[in-house]
Amino acid sequence: MAAPGQPSPQQMAAMQQQFAAEAARRGMTPEEFAKQQREQLNAEAQKHGMTTEQYVTQLRMRALAAHQRQEAQRQGQGSPQPGQPGEEGQQAPQQSQPQQTTHQVPVNPSNPPDPKAIAVAQFLRSQNLKPRTCIMDGQRKDMFKVKRAIRALESPAYAKAAAKKNSLLPPVTDRASAENVFKLLPLSLLALRVSKVDPHAGHNHAKPKNRVKGLWTVKIEQHQETDPMMHYVWLYEGPQWKQKAMAAAVVAGIFAVVLFPLWPMMLRQGVWYLSVGMMGLLGLFFAMSIFRLILFCVTVFVVPPGLWLFPNLFEDVGFFDSFKPLWGWQEGKKKKKSKKTSADASKSMEAPASQPADSTPSATTTATQAPDTSGAVKRDLAPRVEEVTDE
DSSP states (O other): OOOTTSOOHHHHHHHHHHHHHHHHHTTOOHHHHHHHHHHHHHHHHHHTTOOHHHHHHHHHHHHHHHHHHHHHHHHHHOSOOTTHHHHHHHHHHHHTSTTSOOOOBOOOTTSOOOHHHHHHHHHHHHSOOOOEEEEETTEEEEEEEHHHHHHHHTSHHHHHHHTSTTOOOOOOOSHHHHHHHHTHHHHTTSEEEEEEEOTTTTOSSOOOTTOOTTOEEEEEOSSBOOOTTOEEEEOOOOOOHHHHHHHHHHHHHHHHHHTGGGSOHHHHHHHHHHHHHHHHHHHHHHHHHHHHHHHHHHHHHHSTTOEEESTTTTSSSOTGGGGOSSEEEOOOHHHHHHHHHHHHHHHHHOOOTTSOOOSSOOSOBSOOOOOOTTSOOOOOOSOOBOOOOOO
């Protein structure tokens, strides 16, 4: 039985017969035709920025997929007519040509990561691809869309980075070359295509109510295609020097604590004074909190509404703002509402200057004008009013 993803012996025999027929049709031996095809494959692989083995694997996957589609069509339509084998012989050479448009990308986990793929991954990780968090195999990963990655590869920033000296970034000239550069990521297992799945599918219990909206649970797809709307998940974490440095610091700290009896006397005394000082500050904080609570309880009955020492001590503010102001009165809900109503009233009293004055008596105005010859009276509409006190 053939391994998954590999052609069966019958398929291999049919492909060899087609190969020999194509060589005879061109007037060459199978060896000469194979040599010519190998040279063309090398040229096409260099054109697409791949190695010959990767390009050959891609062509095999394409031919196998096309053959499987033909077999499915034959089974759906029945046995072929006598005139059809000639047409199949004409279609077989066309399927082996690299001009067939498909987006399937073969993945070979045995190959080490390509340095060019690592350079592409580092560039894309530095760009804003608007990633979103997803859950894959119980771990949180960053997920992005293909169209944003292609857009970043076609941007001037990528062209500038690729033009630098000793840069490993492959050149991108058009959309096809950008897709070929993006295909380096799944080939080196730096990013893989995923799709959304329901983690509770097949379970008898109901869906949890506290599910985080937008947090997908994904799985890796078998066919790594490059459709613009598809999602890929990052498997490349980038340089791990920060994690290694933090791990080394944690280990050094543990060793320092374990070897505390071997420290010099001066360092041990410094640690003792520091610990005593921190405990004193912590005790002072608790004492101040208890004292301010007692002070508030006393002032609630003596001088209501109550006095708080450091009213912002437990508010959501900065460290220094927690101790500002020094004291303050307790503010109830009614007082806060009265502040809002007074603010609304002050806004409503600000009348626009374009409104005409009414005929009701008011405070003494400061200026009037005599009527003109037309009989109309011009009034000073500016609200200049003096305060009048009752005697």
